[in-house]
Amino acid sequence: MRYYQLSDGDTGRLVVSTGEGLYDLTAAKPRLQSLRDLLAAANVAEQPPDDVAARHVAADNELSPDDLDGTRTVPVHADEVWAAGVTYQISEEARREESDTPDMYLDVYDAERPEIFFKSTPSRTVGPGEAVGIRRDSEWDVPEPELGIVLYEGETVGYTIGNDVSSRSIEGQNPLYLPQAKVYDRCCAIGPSVVTDIEDPHSLAISMTIHRDGERVYSGETNTDEMVRTCEELVDCYTTHNAVPELAVLLTGTSLVPDEGFTLRADDRVDIDVERIGTLSNPVTTV
Structure with a gap:
């Protein structure tokens, strides 16, 4: 899977591209605002991060590729x-x-x-x-x-x-x-x-x-x-x-x-x- 970080004012949105579509994970699960959030959740669940993300992929949070234009930021806020x-x-x-x-x-x-x-x-x-x-x-x-x-x-x-x-x-x-x-x-x-x-x-x-x-x-x-x-x-x-x-x-x-x-x-x-x-x-x- 391919993950993007979008800027949304004072907060961020984590978006995933599955190859079949582009989905807003934050809209589906507000606590997933960054890749760090996803990786931490996967670590606690002892599951691959892609499996955790896949549970929150749904048609009602699908995005258009145009939604990435001008809103992408650093995809991983590394320490x-x-x-x-x-x-x-x-x-x-x-x-x-x-x-x-x-x-x-x-x-x-x-x-x-x-x-x-x-x-x-x-x-x-x-x-x-x-x-x-x-x-x-x-x-x-x-x-x-x-x-x-x-x-x-x-x-x-x-x-x-x-x-x-x-x-x-x-x-x-x-x-x-x-x-x-x-x-x-x-x-x-x-x-x-x-x-x-x-x-x-x-x-x-x-x-x-x-x-x-x-x-x-x-x-x-x-x-x-x-x-x-x-x-x-x-x-x-x-x-x-x-x-x-x-x-x-x-x-x-x-x-x-x-x-x-x-x-x-x-x-x-x-x-x-x-x-x-x-x-x-x-x-x-x-x-």
């Missing part, structure tokens, strides 16, 4: 967003190009332990249609389209799309500047949905386009089968010896990297599509 780095060969190559200490990225790419780092908090995360940020003190900024793993109490419950916006100029100056290059206002976008029934996350097509002044200035595509790490491996590294929150998203790295010299600008639009999950679209603003 924390973490990310993995150097999980694709092109990412390793790009980060070596930007860095004054390039060998360290080759070491991570080939190492037993993956790179896992903290990315975002709820206040720094935006949803579909909201503007992602580029730092005012950075000269080289890029989007990073990634498959996101949604975790409830450390267990994988679904998948989403993430945009791990990064300052390559700041990180390139010194790897110790990674937190400043990665964590700042509007540094992360998540959406447009969370999908719970993806059997193999290692065979999903990913594409990204960037538009500027009505013209396409970047286009690229890849597949998650190019990852050198598995989702299970990344989740294990994130959760081991770590007090993970109730609800988290773990981004799995990127292999779509614009050519050296390209940088995002305010008013650009970034569109990221992941097979079966949808398209995450965000304008760009300076923060």
Whole structure:
């Protein structure tokens, strides 16, 4: 199933797409206002979340696809967003190009332990249609389209799309500047949905386009089968010896990297599509 979060004034509405229709779960069960509510209910009932949702799917709470327009927000309000780095060969190559200490990225790419780092908090995360940020003190900024793993109490419950916006100029100056290059206002976008029934996350097509002044200035595509790490491996590294929150998203790295010299600008639009999950679209603003 595919879950969306809609904004409804001061409250939210949880909507599910079953493949046969679109249904307002909050209208059927007012306590189900978010994916967190659904996952908590499923945990208490010791049932899969899709089974809990299916009990509240009915004709009288069916919606039109037009009801999603302009009302979608972050589909999962994760307590924390973490990310993995150097999980694709092109990412390793790009980060070596930007860095004054390039060998360290080759070491991570080939190492037993993956790179896992903290990315975002709820206040720094935006949803579909909201503007992602580029730092005012950075000269080289890029989007990073990634498959996101949604975790409830450390267990994988679904998948989403993430945009791990990064300052390559700041990180390139010194790897110790990674937190400043990665964590700042509007540094992360998540959406447009969370999908719970993806059997193999290692065979999903990913594409990204960037538009500027009505013209396409970047286009690229890849597949998650190019990852050198598995989702299970990344989740294990994130959760081991770590007090993970109730609800988290773990981004799995990127292999779509614009050519050296390209940088995002305010008013650009970034569109990221992941097979079966949808398209995450965000304008760009300076923060």
